[in-house]
Amino acid sequence: MVAEFKFIVDNNVGKLAKWLRMMGYDAVLFDGSDDAYLVARALAEDRVILTRDTQLMKRGIITSGRLKAILISADEPEPQIRQVVETLHLDFRFRPFTLCLECNQPLLSRSKDEVKNRVPPYVFQTQSQYMECPACHRIYWRGTHWQAMTQKLKKLMES
């Protein structure tokens, strides 16, 4: 049983949001500047904070352990995601292909007929499994982009 973590990603490590969504972890992006709001939302929604802000880490609510936060040490997104995965023992094969990479919304299953004329013809010919984001209406398929990201994650975790 893998723990069901949810995240709030500070804008100084914003790229982590997409990686986490790719694995199927709910990750909202915090793009404001008000730390109090970030902390309040993390508490209200039981989210782990990911940040590079050392000041934020000094808040009592975090040092006391009431709120979980990870201070990200690396500059580059790849070691950053590795730090999160290793710290929380995340499963990078958790629930791929379930969340919109842009909106963090759960994807809905779509039949081939439903996406006809909405995906490029070569995709329609070669793919049978489709998902749609209810918010931005992007159509996803297990095609090249997803495969490339999965491969990258796999390589990252094995290195």
Ligand SMILES: [Zn+2]
């Ligand atoms: Zn979307």
